Amino acid sequence: MDKIRELASNNAAVIFTKSSCCMCHSIKVLFRDLGASPAIHELDQVTSGREMEWALQRLGCKPSVPAVFIGGKFIGSAEDVISLHVIGSLRQMLIDAKAIWL
Template sequence: MCHTVKVLFEGIGVHPIVHEIDQISNEGKNIEKALMALAAGSGSTAAVPAVFIGGAYVGSTNEVMSMHLSGSLLPLLL
């Protein structure tokens, strides 16, 4: 699902900063736990991809795609 979000952003001209937490040896698991807690607190069903726009947590794939389809994603990226 991370690939889907990256392709969406690149398709609309956004070049996201991507942190591959599964490739972070020492802190990757701690970051994943923190993202899971953040996702659970926001009602998201998945921890990754954890999408932040302007420093604010937006959600995971479902939330990003829903925002895109409703037209509310692009204004956040401008």
């Protein structure tokens, strides 16, 4: 859990993903389309990926990926992020966290 918190707090926007996950890909594309360049951590490509995935599950992320953090705060998984985008809050959250510069 400490590694997750450290990585999440080091960047304005962080997405924990797996390279084979289509929803992960969609969330990465959404962030880039909004003008953000999130830090991406592919859990299936790092040594401690399985442990980080378990930590994300304990945090309440089900499924474990994608797991999104903005401004160091856990936002949720794909469904949560898409809901925020639909109601118009996601972009402002990214601006407030300085993940998007106007």
